[in-house]
Amino acid sequence: MEIILPSVYGFCRGVRDAINKAEAAIFRAKAENLPCYIYGDIVHSSNVMESLKAKGIIKIERVEDAVSPGYVVIRAHGITDKDRFSLAEKGLVIVDATCPVVLRSQRLIRSSGKPFLIIGKAGHSEVVALLGSGKATLIESEEDLSQLPKGSYDAVVQTTFSLSSLSGILARSLELGIEVNLLNSVCNASIERRKAFLEIADSVEALAVAGERISKNTTELWECGKKTGKPCFLIPSPDEIPPEIYSFRSLGLTAGASCPDTLFNNIKRRLESNA
Numbered sequence: 085m086e087i088i089l090p091s092v093y094g095f096c097r098g099v100r101d102a103i104n105k106a107e108a109a110i111f112r113a114k115a116e117n118l119p120c121y122i123y124g125d126i127v128h129s130s131n132v133m134e135s136l137k138a139k140g141i142i143k144i145e146r147v148e149d150a151v152s153p154g155y156v157v158i159r160a161h162g163i164t165d166k167d168r169f170s171l172a173e174k175g176l177v178i179v180d181a182t183c184p185v186v187l188r189s190q191r192l193i194r195s196s197g198k199p200f201l202i203i204g205k206a207g208h209s210e211v212v213a214l215l216g217s218g219k220a221t222l223i224e225s226e227e228d229l230s231q232l233p234k235g236s237y238d239a240v241v242q243t244t245f246s247l248s249s250l251s252g253i254l255a256r257s258l259e260l261g262i263e264v265n266l267l268n269s270v271c272n273a274s275i276e277r278r279k280a281f282l283e284i285a286d287s288v289e290a291l292a293v294a295g296e297r298i299s300k301n302t303t304e305l306w307e308c309g310k311k312t313g314k315p316c317f318l319i320p321s322p323d324e325i326p327p328e329i330y331s332f333r334s335l336g337l338t339a340g341a342s343c344p345d346t347l348f349n350n351i352k353r354r355l356e357s358n359a
């Protein structure tokens with residue numbers, strides 16, 4: 085089987101920088117004999133988290149879980165202002181690994197003088213962080229718009245939100261007389277990865293995305309591949325390669341922004357060795 089790779093795939097700058105910051109924090113904490121906590125998952129990848137845990141990081145889900153003085157790394161998707169304040173109040177050294185794209189959206193929410201909308205999925209860590217940056221209403225779907233009073237709103241979009249769902253929400257808002265002023269919350273890394281993946285779709289018989297299901301970035305690439313009409317597979321690990329994939333003579337293979345190079349290379353090698 086011939087494997088074609090897109091011009092860009094895998095780790096984005098935000099993910100790479102976040103992991104580097106976490107590793108540097110672990111190193112500093114060890115040197116000072118202090119614990120190094122991480123608030124949530126640094127990125128949505130169990131492979132990355134297992135690797136950081138093996139190096140000594142301690143995952144916490146709530147501020148009160150940080151029981152000793154030390155370092156705390158803020159995940160790439162950010163946290164609420166309240167939690168950030170509480171961590172600082174506890175005297176922890178904060179290592180901010182929030183992606184600049186998310187930080188920009190948080191700043192926009194804080195500084196807007198207008199009613200604000202956050203377009204995204206409830207419960208996603210980035211959306212939790214955005215909702216915790218100021219007064220805003222969450223819009224998950226077109227249906228949510230019917231609850232809104234008519235008027236003009238500033239808005240940001242979760243970086244991995246589906247573009248087709250966003251188009252639907254914007255079209256419906258026009259019908260309802262709701263003005264949505266989309267502020268710059270675009271994640272170029274996600275857009276570039278989708279575009280590059282689509283560029284190779286015409287030249288292959290099937291498509292595949294390396295990465296884990298917990299990563300929205302990865303599942304969005306998968307959805308994007310399926311929309312081409314070609315068979316498109318999600319491959320979380322080398323052991324989960326579907327056997328039918330070997331019936332195709334060519335495969336366009338990409339990876340989500342949180343898929344480590346080692347995982348991608350192991351999947352690619354396994355595909356090649358069974359070809």
Ligand code: SF4
Binds near residue numbers: 183271
């Ligand atoms: S995918 Fe986009 S938002 Fe997420 S870490 Fe990378 S650059 Fe930041």
